[in-house]
Amino acid sequence: NAGVTQTPKFQVLKTGQSMTLQCAQDMNHNSMYWYRQDPGMGLRLIYYSASEGTTDKGEVPNGYNVSRLNKREFSLRLESAAPSQTSVYFCASARTGTPIYNEQFFGPGTRLTVL
Amino acid sequence: AQSVTQPDIHITVSEGASLELRCNYSYGATPYLFWYVQSPGQGLQLLLKYFSGDTLVQGIKGFEAEFKRSQSSFNLRKPSVHWSDAAEYFCAVGGNAGNNRKLIWGLGTSLAVNP
Numbered sequence: 579n580a581g582v583t584q585t586p587k588f589q590v591l592k593t594g595q596s597m598t599l600q601c602a603q604d605m606n607h608n609s610m611y612w613y614r615q616d617p618g619m620g621l622r623l624i625y626y627s628a629s630e631g632t633t634d635k636g637e638v639p640n641g642y643n644v645s646r647l648n649k650r651e652f653s654l655r656l657e658s659a660a661p662s663q664t665s666v667y668f669c670a671s672a673r674t675g676t677p678i679y680n681e682q683f684f685g686p687g688t689r690l691t692v693l
Numbered sequence: 694a695q696s697v698t699q700p701d702i703h704i705t706v707s708e709g710a711s712l713e714l715r716c717n718y719s720y721g722a723t724p725y726l727f728w729y730v731q732s733p734g735q736g737l738q739l740l741l742k743y744f745s746g747d748t749l750v751q752g753i754k755g756f757e758a759e760f761k762r763s764q765s766s767f768n769l770r771k772p773s774v775h776w777s778d779a780a781e782y783f784c785a786v787g788g789n790a791g792n793n794r795k796l797i798w799g800l801g802t803s804l805a806v807n808p
Contacts, residue, residue: 582736609794618702620783620800621737628794636795668736674794681727682796684736 580604582685584669590691591659599654599688601669609672610652611682612636612644614665621668627652628674659692666690695720697784699799706774707807714769714802716784724786726767727796728758731781740782743767754778779806 585600603610612624613636623636627646641663643655652671656663666689670682698717706712718724725744729737741752748760758769767784781803785796 611795618800621798623795626795670737672794681739681742684729684738686736 582669582671582683584667584685584688586688587686588689590693591656592693593660595659595692596655596657597659598656599667599669599690600651601653601685602651603669603671603683604650605671605673605683606649607671607673607683608649609674610646611670611672612642612652612654613668613670614638614663615668615687616665624654624667659690661692664690664692695786695797697786697797697799699782699784699802701802702800703803703805705805705807708776709773712769712771712774712778712804714782714784714804716767716769716799718765718767718784718786718797720765720786720788720797722788724788726758726760727785727787728752728756728767728769729783729785730754731783731801733780737783740769774804774806776806776808779804 582603608629611626613621622638625644627633630649633644645653666687668687669685672682696719727742728740730740731737740756741750743750743760751757756771781801783801784799787796
């Protein structure tokens, strides 16, 4: 049981380049999330997917797109990277339903630097 | 408005001393409360959670937290801190509303442990 996995672990981009961060979970969770973490700002939700086939914006969606490929996988795409997107990105998943427990399980993170 | 406040940005304690990290929340419905820990360079790990029942909950690594509804608080405690407890601690609140699948996060408290 790998839990939540993320690839890559580290990435350096130049301004304007694009890339996709991959996330997969093997816990049969229906909800998945992308966060960014910056010093002093805690965790900020970028996008989330409450179930396969649905996605919704979080607090800071600008400059990002997501795809819920199937129940296991949720990818985050930067179409044209900017230095302001330098951050640590975390993917999380949760078993939500009735009753909803909202306990989220996190991946190890991707450390992204945009030059 | 829904929010989580962790009043202490940074705390330093001596090894063996007791610890209390504060968390106050504002939430319109029945709250589900969580404490997560993040060691340097790592992802977030769930320490403990409160859904209902006994207001004093036990977690991993010897941590406990007490839910006080009247004070809208969920403070984290440990009787004797170990050097390995140095990390970032996050409090979060979620709910059981039908469409609520997100957590509201505090900004975190950074814990340093002096030998």
